Amino acid sequence: MIQSDPIAAIATPHGTGAIAVIRVSGTGIFPLLAKIWKGKNIDKMESHTAHLGEVVIPGGETLDQAVMTIFRGPRSFTGEDSAEIAVHGSKWIQNRLLSLLVETGIRPANPGEFSQRAFFNGRLDLTQAEAIADIIAADSRAAHSLAISQAKGQFSKKFNELRDKLIHLASLIELEVDFSEEDVEFVDRAELAKITREVKDTVDRLADTFADGQAFKNGIPVAITGAPNAGKSSLLNILLNDDKAIVSDIPGTTRDTIEDTAEINGILFRFIDTAGLRETSDTIERLGIQRTHAAIKKARIILNLTDISNPSNHCDIPADKPVIELLTKSDLLPDADSAKSRFNSHSDDDSGSGDDSGSNVIATLHISSRTGHNIEQLKTLLADFARSSHNPDTDLIITNQRHHHVLRSASASLSLVLTSLGYPLPTPATADSSHTSSDSHHILTESSATSVPTTPESIAFSVPTDLINSPVPTDLIALDLRDAIHHLATLTGAITTDDILASIFSSFCIGK
Numbered sequence: 187m188i189q190s191d192p193i194a195a196i197a198t199p200h201g202t203g204a205i206a207v208i209r210v211s212g213t214g215i216f217p218l219l220a221k222i223w224k225g226k227n228i229d230k231m232e233s234h235t236a237h238l239g240e241v242v243i244p245g246g247e248t249l250d251q252a253v254m255t256i257f258r259g260p261r262s263f264t265g266e267d268s269a270e271i272a273v274h275g276s277k278w279i280q281n282r283l284l285s286l287l288v289e290t291g292i293r294p295a296n297p298g299e300f301s302q303r304a305f306f307n308g309r310l311d312l313t314q315a316e317a318i319a320d321i322i323a324a325d326s327r328a329a330h331s332l333a334i335s336q337a338k339g340q341f342s343k344k345f346n347e348l349r350d351k352l353i354h355l356a357s358l359i360e361l362e363v364d365f366s367e368e369d370v371e372f373v374d375r376a377e378l379a380k381i382t383r384e385v386k387d388t389v390d391r392l393a394d395t396f397a398d399g400q401a402f403k404n405g406i407p408v409a410i411t412g413a414p415n416a417g418k419s420s421l422l423n424i425l426l427n428d429d430k431a432i433v434s435d436i437p438g439t440t441r442d443t444i445e446d447t448a449e450i451n452g453i454l455f456r457f458i459d460t461a462g463l464r465e466t467s468d469t470i471e472r473l474g475i476q477r478t479h480a481a482i483k484k485a486r487i488i489l490n491l492t493d494i495s496n497p498s499n500h501c502d503i504p505a506d507k508p509v510i511e512l513l514t515k516s517d518l519l520p521d522a523d524s525a526k527s528r529f530n531s532h533s534d535d536d537s538g539s540g541d542d543s544g545s546n547v548i549a550t551l552h553i554s555s556r557t558g559h560n561i562e563q564l565k566t567l568l569a570d571f572a573r574s575s576h577n578p579d580t581d582l583i584i585t586n587q588r589h590h591h592v593l594r595s596a597s598a599s600l601s602l603v604l605t606s607l608g609y610p611l612p613t614p615a616t617a618d619s620s621h622t623s624s625d626s627h628h629i630l631t632e633s634s635a636t637s638v639p640t641t642p643e644s645i646a647f648s649v650p651t652d653l654i655n656s657p658v659p660t661d662l663i664a665l666d667l668r669d670a671i672h673h674l675a676t677l678t679g680a681i682t683t684d685d686i687l688a689s690i691f692s693s694f695c696i697g698k
């Protein structure tokens with residue numbers, strides 16, 4: 187499984203550039219590189235030093251002047267002997283150098299193979315390796331700072347903390363299983379439930395950040411809605427700073443949703459321009475309006491536009507999500523009020539007007555796409571809104587589908603542990619207090635126990651007596667605890683399967 191044969195790849199983007207870097211790693215690379223290197227003897231180069239020399243085609247012809255940086259294992263990214271050769275970035279030079287390396291016996295690397303080796307050699311754990319792919323893909327400051335904190339091992343630290351707590355509990359429970367004949371209890375059930383609950387809460391909280399993580403990574407979806415001609419496409423274009431959508435004074439110009447991303451104050455937003463909402467018998471327009479409703483559904487926030495010169499054309503948005511009401515074309519009405527915000531005090535506050543009586547309206551703003559009036563205020567509102575739910579600079583936020591899935595699985599195992607302990611989970615509607623569960627999946631055994639365990643404070647719901655009184659099936663608890671530990675371990679790669687590794691590293695670019 188663990189390979190260390192020499193590999194090489196172009197690490198810089200395809201195409202012509204000032205400089206291109208070819209990366210080489212593996213056992214025995216230095217004598218192979220010496221065959222194409224004219225300059226300082228590679229054996230005499232110290233680790234982490236760069237040297238000017240020439241790449242030569244065997245036979246003596248110079249391919250290019252180059253800088254070779256060498257890293258001696260295990261103090262390298264991959265943990266192996268490695269080198270980076272920087273040459274001039276002509277496509278021909280890059281390809282010729284790669285083929286020269288192949289001729290010396292170094293094979294072209296697979297996607298992600300350098301990172302995979304770093305993982306196998308203990309230089310990174312899995313979440314850190316995945317973070318590298320995210321750093322490369324990050325196209326906003328928020329996505330970048332999430333990836334950086336993950337790369338620094340913040341996630342691994344949190345996951346390992348949780349796993350360690352469970353391992354401690356599991357070891358005590360396993361002891362009990364071993365001594366089951368003797369009827370000893372090594373760990374107080376109420377205490378066990380309390381800690382399990384704490385870990386589960388943290389796991390759930392982390393898993394719940396996934397939706398935000400996805401939004402920060404791919405752009406927070408913002409739907410631009412309103413009646414035909416309200417100025418939606420004009421607003422999209424000004425927010426994107428691009429002539430993306432066709433603008434015309436013919437109502438019904440936009441028939442399909444049009445979307446693109448733009449970064450505002452370091453946060454990526456995905457703006458979705460929609461077909462104007464109105465009654466219509468036109469089949470195509472109706473299909474477009476269906477898509478408008480779908481966009482409203484997937485949006486995190488809605489910009490609902492009303493043409494100030496035609497206020498009766500206001501559309502109510504039937505949504506249970508935040509709405510910013512925008513009164514457009516303010517240039518047609520020189521005294522239009524600027525802004526009013528119930529959301530925060532950042533926006534322009536000079537005697538705002540407009541209907542903000544709807545409970546989801548977080549702000550009302552006059553804007554003009556023609557003059558740019560209040561467009562900056564609108565951007566500030568959007569960025570503040572995004573940061574008010576999560577701060578990507580400081581919070582731990584899950585952005586990776588695999589992490590989300592694993593956390594959910596761990597949470598499910600922990601639920602089973604709690605149920606086995608006689609602390610079934612409250613249903614969400616009654617989670618605060620006085621919950622009585624009648625449909626627990628607890629495996630009941632003949633009950634003879636009499637004492638009721640003291641409910642830890644963190645488990646603030648009542649439990650049916652028949653569950654409380656049942657003897658705890660210790661081996662069952664041990665099994666579910668082990669499952670939860672297993673899931674958390676697959677997060678950082680302490681336990682891996684070939685399938686997981688294949689799917690993670692195959693999505694990397696070649697040369698990483």
Ligand SMILES: Nc1nc2c(ncn2[C@@H]2O[C@H](COP(=O)(O)OP(=O)(O)OP(=O)(O)O)[C@@H](O)[C@H]2O)c(=O)[nH]1
Nearest residue numbers: 414415416417418419420434438439440462555556
């Ligand atoms: N004066 C003024 N006119 C504007 C402004 N914004 C848009 N318009 C004009 O209003 C008309 C409609 O603009 P669009 O952006 O196409 O409106 P829309 O909401 O996308 O319209 P549909 O796609 O038909 O639903 C065009 O003639 C624009 O030039 C503005 O801020 N001020």
Ligand SMILES: [Mg+2]
Nearest residue numbers: 418419439440
């Ligand atoms: Mg339009």
